Amino acid sequence: MTTRSSTHIGSRDKPLLKALDGEIVSPPPIWLMRQAGRYLPEYREVRKAAGDFLALCHTPDLAAEATLQPVRRFGLDAAIVFSDILVVPHALGQGIRFEEGKGPILDAIRAREQLKSLDKAGLDERLSSVYAALARVSLALPDAVSLIGFAGAPWTVATYMVEGGSSRDFAVAKGWAFSDERGFGELIDILVDAIAEHLAAQVDAGADVLQIFDTWAGVLPRAQFIRWCVGPVEEIVSRVRRRHPGIPIIGFPRGAGVGYEIYARATGVDAVGIDSSVPLYWAASDLQSVCAVQGNLDPVSLLVGGDAMVAHAREIVSVLGKGPFVFNLGHGVLKTTPPDNVAALVATVRAL
Amino acid sequence: MTTRSSTHIGSRDKPLLKALDGEIVSPPPIWLMRQAGRYLPEYREVRKAAGDFLALCHTPDLAAEATLQPVRRFGLDAAIVFSDILVVPHALGQGIRFEEGKGPILDAIRAREQLKSLDKAGLDERLSSVYAALARVSLALPDAVSLIGFAGAPWTVATYMVEGGSSRDFAVAKGWAFSDERGFGELIDILVDAIAEHLAAQVDAGADVLQIFDTWAGVLPRAQFIRWCVGPVEEIVSRVRRRHPGIPIIGFPRGAGVGYEIYARATGVDAVGIDSSVPLYWAASDLQSVCAVQGNLDPVSLLVGGDAMVAHAREIVSVLGKGPFVFNLGHGVLKTTPPDNVAALVATVRAL
Numbered sequence: 001m002t003t004r005s006s007t008h009i010g011s012r013d014k015p016l017l018k019a020l021d022g023e024i025v026s027p028p029p030i031w032l033m034r035q036a037g038r039y040l041p042e043y044r045e046v047r048k049a050a051g052d053f054l055a056l057c058h059t060p061d062l063a064a065e066a067t068l069q070p071v072r073r074f075g076l077d078a079a080i081v082f083s084d085i086l087v088v089p090h091a092l093g094q095g096i097r098f099e100e101g102k103g104p105i106l107d108a109i110r111a112r113e114q115l116k117s118l119d120k121a122g123l124d125e126r127l128s129s130v131y132a133a134l135a136r137v138s139l140a141l142p143d144a145v146s147l148i149g150f151a152g153a154p155w156t157v158a159t160y161m162v163e164g165g166s167s168r169d170f171a172v173a174k175g176w177a178f179s180d181e182r183g184f185g186e187l188i189d190i191l192v193d194a195i196a197e198h199l200a201a202q203v204d205a206g207a208d209v210l211q212i213f214d215t216w217a218g219v220l221p222r223a224q225f226i227r228w229c230v231g232p233v234e235e236i237v238s239r240v241r242r243r244h245p246g247i248p249i250i251g252f253p254r255g256a257g258v259g260y261e262i263y264a265r266a267t268g269v270d271a272v273g274i275d276s277s278v279p280l281y282w283a284a285s286d287l288q289s290v291c292a293v294q295g296n297l298d299p300v301s302l303l304v305g306g307d308a309m310v311a312h313a314r315e316i317v318s319v320l321g322k323g324p325f326v327f328n329l330g331h332g333v334l335k336t337t338p339p340d341n342v343a344a345l346v347a348t349v350r351a352l
Numbered sequence: 353m354t355t356r357s358s359t360h361i362g363s364r365d366k367p368l369l370k371a372l373d374g375e376i377v378s379p380p381p382i383w384l385m386r387q388a389g390r391y392l393p394e395y396r397e398v399r400k401a402a403g404d405f406l407a408l409c410h411t412p413d414l415a416a417e418a419t420l421q422p423v424r425r426f427g428l429d430a431a432i433v434f435s436d437i438l439v440v441p442h443a444l445g446q447g448i449r450f451e452e453g454k455g456p457i458l459d460a461i462r463a464r465e466q467l468k469s470l471d472k473a474g475l476d477e478r479l480s481s482v483y484a485a486l487a488r489v490s491l492a493l494p495d496a497v498s499l500i501g502f503a504g505a506p507w508t509v510a511t512y513m514v515e516g517g518s519s520r521d522f523a524v525a526k527g528w529a530f531s532d533e534r535g536f537g538e539l540i541d542i543l544v545d546a547i548a549e550h551l552a553a554q555v556d557a558g559a560d561v562l563q564i565f566d567t568w569a570g571v572l573p574r575a576q577f578i579r580w581c582v583g584p585v586e587e588i589v590s591r592v593r594r595r596h597p598g599i600p601i602i603g604f605p606r607g608a609g610v611g612y613e614i615y616a617r618a619t620g621v622d623a624v625g626i627d628s629s630v631p632l633y634w635a636a637s638d639l640q641s642v643c644a645v646q647g648n649l650d651p652v653s654l655l656v657g658g659d660a661m662v663a664h665a666r667e668i669v670s671v672l673g674k675g676p677f678v679f680n681l682g683h684g685v686l687k688t689t690p691p692d693n694v695a696a697l698v699a700t701v702r703a704l
Binding site for chain 1: 522577608631682
């Protein structure tokens with residue numbers, strides 16, 4: 001047991017915290033990325049009540065309800081606060097809207113001069129609804145269930161801010177990063193500040209685990225991956241730990257391939273989330289020797305369900321369950337996933 | 353020197369063939385994926401003359417002209433026949449159209465029963481224009497310049513056939529592959545036949561190198577990657593080699609991450625193309641010990657150009673140039689790339 005555990009009263013009763021502390025937990029704890037969402041009929045009701053997506057994120061009662069729904073329905077080992085990685089640029093004052101079926105649209109920031117328009121002062125107040133939601137969920141959760149706060153990593157959040165939305169080739173964001181390290185670095189520095197602050201505040205509000213989503217970590221060449229993903233996340237981890245020594249942090253550099261290893265070694269995270277393409281035996285030998293591993297059932301396998309899903313889930317647990325491990329998907333739940341498949345998956349993992 | 357080289361008269365004078373034969377060539381041979389295309393004004397003229405994209409692929413004079421343009425302009429070490437990975441399903445009788453700015457749209461095949469509609473008999477005739485283009489280019493190329501024929505790999509081609517176009521999550525193709533290995537396997541078998549045939553016929557027509565593009569190899573879990581990418585490509589390589597012993601074959605399982613290693617070892621390819629995210633030192637130690645490596649400048653770096661591009665290109669050559677190596681991008685040339693940047697890149701690599 002590390003000193004970390006002793007700072008968290010009751011943590012020894014939570015399977016997720018045990019696994020993140022390096023213990024082999026059997027059956028492994030299970031939660032699912034995007035476990036709250038459109039595939040659940042009860043979520044669609046809450047969403048309708050809220051009006052639009054950002055309103056849902058910023059209405060604590062409704063966000064708390066969306067957070068709790070999958071835990072209630074499936075008995076998962078963790079709740080993850082219902083929010084979005086883009087609440088941070090929104091709180092920094094960047095214009096953003098979500099259009100149905102289109103993804104987010106942002107007023108793109110493409111030059112160093114525009115960075116002045118970002119307002120760091122009001123961050124805490126503008127994100128207060130996230131903290132209020134966490135506080136509500138924290139009171140409502142069963143003792144054994146962990147509460148996860150999260151943020152997007154600087155690189156991933158920056159891609160949306162610079163591209164003005166999602167992208168196929170990230171030409172604008174990468175182009176800026178490649179040709180003007182200093183200017184792009186200023187944007188990343190602003191995000192390191194804001195994200196470290198936001199994560200630490202989520203712990204204040206009741207989160208007992210944090211996850212950093214670097215969804216687009218896989219699109220950068222190695223040197224740029226180190227510069228824009230590994231370095232900034234390391235800085236965030238160290239700042240958050242200064243405020244909250246021992247808070248467990250999961251990093252998810254999706255698609256990092258061979259780069260997962262240096263990410264696991266260099267950032268200081270307690271666990272790496274691995275996408276579905278990462279080979280299990282490699283993860284067991286090269287990653288679990290460094291930290292806990294979380295993943296990596298293909299979301300399409302969950303969507304399809306049946307015998308194939310059961311076989312895939314068993315294989316994952318048989319290889320990764322021998323070390324510190326958290327069962328999860330390799331990416332978020334797809335919106336056409338039958339809820340019954342999630343119930344069947346939880347039953348499968350718990351029966352192992 | 354392997355027995356292979358001796359079957360190709362004159363191959364010793366072609367830098368690309370030397371590198372693929374395991375020689376260290378200095379400066380390394382250079383060509384670029386999607387080197388013929390919309391970023392070139394002379395291409396846009398040819399495209400206009402052809403009418404639509406498929407018409408261009410199937411008009412040998414125009415396809416040959418598009419193939420030769422970048423070689424003429426930049427003095428590259430290889431021409432790659434102007435064609436598309438979707439000419440194979442088109443030749444199998446699947447309905448397909450290309451809409452400007454939208455990507456390909458196919459009449460999706462989603463069940464085993466529909467596979468009967470695919471007509472393997474007319475393949476050679478329906479692809480004859482590709483062979484005619486190759487024959488024309490072959491006559492026109494300088495002696496030192498290699499001519500590359502290509503095809504999509506079965507998994508990647510199947511994703512388009514099943515999804516009906518490109519996809520974000522590949523839920524339909526993966527869903528079929530995960531839940532009905534037998535049915536999906538029939539589609540893959542049809543594609544192994546057709547693609548092996550198409551590649552061998554391109555050698556008959558004058559290609560002296562082949563490349564197999566597995567653009568979506570990176571979206572599969574390990575076991576499925578072995579089953580649907582590595583296995584079928586191994587079978588294709590072995591069939592093509594039976595017809596053309598020693599023909600050099602480059603495999604490009606884009607995004608395979610850690611999986612590049614088993615792909616390099618198991619498929620029998622002479623070189624693996626690596627995407628821009630693959631770490632150079634890892635590629636040098638874990639891949640170049642097995643076969644030649646081709647790659648991997650970020651296409652955005654080429655788009656941006658300038659000092660950053662020169663530095664990136666130098667770093668790649670400094671690490672990978674110590675083994676058998678072909679300079680290329682990690683993915684295709686982006687359509688807004690200034691042609692002058694390509695000229696500068698070629699000059700940079702040649703000066704090393």
